[in-house]
Amino acid sequence: xxxxxxxxxxxxxxxxxxxxxxxxxxxxxxxxxxxxxxxxxxxxxxxxxxxxxxxxxxxxxxxxxxxxxxxxxxxxxxxxxxxxxxxx
Numbered sequence: 001x002x003x004x005x006x007x008x009x010x011x012x013x014x015x016x017x018x019x020x021x022x023x024x025x026x027x028x029x030x031x032x033x034x035x036x037x038x039x040x041x042x043x044x045x046x047x048x049x050x051x052x053x054x055x056x057x058x059x060x061x062x063x064x065x066x067x068x069x070x071x072x073x074x075x076x077x078x079x080x081x082x083x084x085x086x087x088x
Contacts, residue, residue: 022048037086047082 007013025048030038041047054074061068 018052022052025051034086041082 022045026042026045029042029047032038033041058068058071
């Protein structure tokens with residue numbers, strides 16, 4: 001988000017670093033999750049993409065409005081949902 005907002009209009013934006021980071025986060029998820037569930041969460045870097053998008057949104061909200069009290073509750077909800085799925 002910072003890279004896009006800080007660039008000048010005559011500069012090009014490359015998503016290469018973001019794409020590499022999403023790949024790395026997905027690699028970590030593959031190591032953590034059981035083998036029968038990791039593909040669902042790492043296919044097309046879906047979970048890592050969600051995490052990056054959420055981070056951007058939380059960052060913008062903090063900059064615009066200050067501390068966001070529900071961020072921890074949202075993180076807990078997401079974590080509980082994912083791990084409840086894995087247990088089933």
